[in-house]
Every structure is written in C-alpha cells, then in structure tokens.
Amino acid sequence: EKDGYEYFMLKEIAEQPRAIADTLRGRFDTSGGIILDEVRMSDQDFRDVDKVFIVACGSSYHAGMVAKYAIEHWVRLPCEVELASEFRYRDPVLDRSTLVIVISQSGETMDTLMALRHARNQKARVLAISNTVGATIPRESDAVLYTRAGIEVAVASTKAFLTQLAACYLVGLHLAAVRGIKYADEVAAVVAELAGTPEKISQVLEAMEPVRELARRMGTADRALFIGRHVGFPVAMEGALKLKELAYMHAEGFAAGELKHGPISLIEAGTPVVVVVPSPRGRSLLHDKVVSNIQEVKARGAAVIAIAEEGDDVVAPHVDHVVFTPRVPTLLAPLLTAVPLQVFACELAAAKGLDIDQPRNLAKSVTVE
Numbered sequence: 001e002k003d004g005y006e007y008f009m010l011k012e013i014a015e016q017p018r019a020i021a022d023t024l025r026g027r028f029d030t031s032g033g034i035i036l037d038e039v040r041m042s043d044q045d046f047r048d049v050d051k052v053f054i055v056a057c058g059s060s061y062h063a064g065m066v067a068k069y070a071i072e073h074w075v076r077l078p079c080e081v082e083l084a085s086e087f088r089y090r091d092p093v094l095d096r097s098t099l100v101i102v103i104s105q106s107g108e109t110m111d112t113l114m115a116l117r118h119a120r121n122q123k124a125r126v127l128a129i130s131n132t133v134g135a136t137i138p139r140e141s142d143a144v145l146y147t148r149a150g151i152e153v154a155v156a157s158t159k160a161f162l163t164q165l166a167a168c169y170l171v172g173l174h175l176a177a178v179r180g181i182k183y184a185d186e187v188a189a190v191v192a193e194l195a196g197t198p199e200k201i202s203q204v205l206e207a208m209e210p211v212r213e214l215a216r217r218m219g220t221a222d223r224a225l226f227i228g229r230h231v232g233f234p235v236a237m238e239g240a241l242k243l244k245e246l247a248y249m250h251a252e253g254f255a256a257g258e259l260k261h262g263p264i265s266l267i268e269a270g271t272p273v274v275v276v277v278p279s280p281r282g283r284s285l286l287h288d289k290v291v292s293n294i295q296e297v298k299a300r301g302a303a304v305i306a307i308a309e310e311g312d313d314v315v316a317p318h319v320d321h322v323v324f325t326p327r328v329p330t331l332l333a334p335l336l337t338a339v340p341l342q343v344f345a346c347e348l349a350a351a352k353g354l355d356i357d358q359p360r361n362l363a364k365s366v367t368v369e
C-alpha cells in the first residue's frame with residue numbers, strides 16, 4: 001500500500017535508496033566478478049564477446065544509453081544501444097560472439113521479447129536485466145540479472161529505472177572482471193562508489209523541496225526542453241519522458257551539442273530549459289561545453305534550471321535555478337541526477353491535478369508490438 005504517501009509514485013521515488021542497496025547487495029564474488037541470478041553461458045562465452053548491443057524500450061532504453069558509456073569506457077568493447085521496436089527490423093549483424101543485453105522491468109514487453117528472440121535465432125547470447133522473476137524475457141535469456149526494485153505500481157518508472165542503472169553498472173563491471181580489466185584501479189574505485197550511492201540518493205531526496213516549489217510554479221508552461229552531454233544526455237531524455245507521460249506536457253530531451261543544429265530556434269523568452277550539468281572535476285572540457293550551451297539558451301531568454309554537482313560554483317551565476325547533487329564519479333551521476341527530474345515531473349503533474357499513478361493512454365506492461 002501507499003504507506004501514507006499520496007501516490008504510489010511518491011512512495012516509489014522515496015524507496016530508491018533501499019532499491020539500489022538491495023540490487024547491489026551480495027552481488028560481488030571474490031574475484032571481482034558479479035553473481036548473476038541465472039547463467040546458461042560460461043565465463044568463456046563472456047570472454048568471447050566482441051560486440052555488445054543493448055536493446056530496450058522507454059525508460060529502460062534510457063538506462064541502456066547510460067550503460068553504453070560505462071561499458072565502452074570500462075570494458076573497451078564496442079556497444080550499441082537500440083530501441084527494441086527498431087532493432088529487429090533493420091537486420092542487425094549478430095553472431096555467437098555478440099552479447100545482446102535486453103532491459104525490461106516487466107520482463108513481458110513484446111517489442112523487447114521479439115528482439116530477444118531475433119537475437120537468439122541469430123545465435124547471439126542474450127543477458128536480461130529484469131525486475132520480474134520468472135517473466136518471459138528472463139526465462140528465454142541465456143543469463144539474467146534481476147533488479148530488486150520490488151513491485152512498481154505507478155505506471156511511470158522510477159525505482160525500476162534507477163535499479164536498471166545499478167544493474168547495468170554491475171554488468172559492465174562483470175564484463176571488465178571476466179575479460180581482464182583495463183582500468184583496474186578505476187573499476188575498484190567504482191565498486192566502492194556504487195556502494196555509497198544509496199546514501200547519496202537519500203541526500204538528494206532530502207533536498208527536494210525547492211524542486212517541488214519550482215514545479216508548482218511551472219504548472220502553466222506548455223513545454224520544456226531538457227539537455228545534457230555524455231551520461232547527462234540520457235538523463236535529459238528520461239526527464240523529458242517523465243514530463244510527457246505524467247504532466248502531458250510537450251517535452252524534448254536531446255544532446256546539448258545538438259542545440260545549434262536546430263532546436264535552439266525553439267527558445268523564446270521564458271522557455272524552460274532543464275540542463276543536466278556534468279561534474280566540473282575530471283572532465284572539465286565537458287563541463288565548459290555545457291556552460292557555453294547554458295549561455296547560448298540564456299542569451300535567447302530561456303528560463304534555465306540546472307542540475308549540478310555540489311561545489312560547482314561556475315554554473316549558478318548563469319542560471320535561474322540550480323539543484324545540487326552530491327559528488328560521484330561521472331559515469332554514476334545518473335543515479336543522482338535523474339531523481340530531481342522524477343520529483344519535478346511528479347509535482348508538476350500533481351499541481352495540474354492529473355492522475356499521477358495512472359496517466360492516460362498508458363499501461364504498465366506493453367504486451368503488444
């Protein structure tokens with residue numbers, strides 16, 4: 001039940017620290033690999049992989065987009081991410097040494113299931129990340145890693161999405177471990193940092209009142225743009241999807257670098273632009289680029305809301321509102337930066353009096369193609 005929360009979605013947002021902690025718990029073996037829940041393939045099969053495809057729909061696809069950055073960086077394997085509804089129809093090049101990772105909360109999404117069957121027909125190995133034990137997708141896969149979000153009642157994915165991110169990181173680390181790690185020190189540090197993320201998500205959740213306040217004031221806006229670079233790009237896509245599905249607002253997420261190639265013409269005085277800002281530490285080039293994107297939209301009158309890392313004192317003077325999230329390695333940042341965007345969409349929809357848990361026209365599990 002709702003445990004005193006007004007909506008299941010609020011309850012599920014609040015459960016995220018627990019959901020991530022559960023998903024990470026007891027997963028590491030002594031050699032640094034992770035313990036998968038079902039494995040019908042050998043370590044040798046994992047070592048033979050020469051290409052990774054990640055296939056999913058909706059929010060699960062956004063989790064896959066984040067995974068691509070992590071897997072390519074940690075494992076140095078080429079990795080493509082594709083929408084399940086497109087994957088099968090473009091005749092992807094697959095063989096025994098291809099690993100296809102399918103991500104599905106419900107484990108029953110028909111587009112994803114069809115992509116999985118197509119991949120297996122082409123002899124590719126399939127690893128499923130799912131939240132539903134015994135669902136069709138995990139049953140038909142060669143290996144399974146279950147997220148432990150618990151049942152998600154609200155139609156819009158929140159805790160399931162966050163645990164998919166955690167599971168993707170685990171798979172990336174597993175591949176790095178079984179294949180011989182290139183950046184061993186970095187991977188060990190990431191494992192430790194991952195373990196600390198539930199606490200940091202709690203800190204984000206405790207600081208959400210200004211975000212709610214902002215959302216309530218924005219109830220009259222008719223559209224919003226979300227931009228980011230690197231792993232901030234999929235987070236921007238996810239933030240926009242949440243706003244569309246919950247608040248029935250036209251929202252678009254895209255790579256900040258694309259602004260000048262078209263979307264910047266959408267900016268008018270007062271257009272809300274949400275910017276997912278990368279950490280200024282480490283990848284400062286990326287940070288500089290995002291700051292100049294902020295200046296570009298500000299110059300055209302946008303109302304800019306930035307999600308930035310604690311201690312980032314460069315961004316604040318350039319934007320209308322800034323929400324800070326704790327420090328974390330760049331690749332893990334989506335576990336924190338996605339949270340204010342969930343809260344924002346939920347509160348904005350609530351301010352409009354909409355049905356948060358059951359948005360119109362949507363179903364929790366999409367079992368038709």
Ligand code: F6R
Nearest residue numbers: 058059060104105106109156157
């Ligand atoms: C968005 C949302 C959907 C699902 C998508 C895939 O909030 O919930 O976009 O992420 O329908 O569903 P699963 O993960 O069950 O395959």
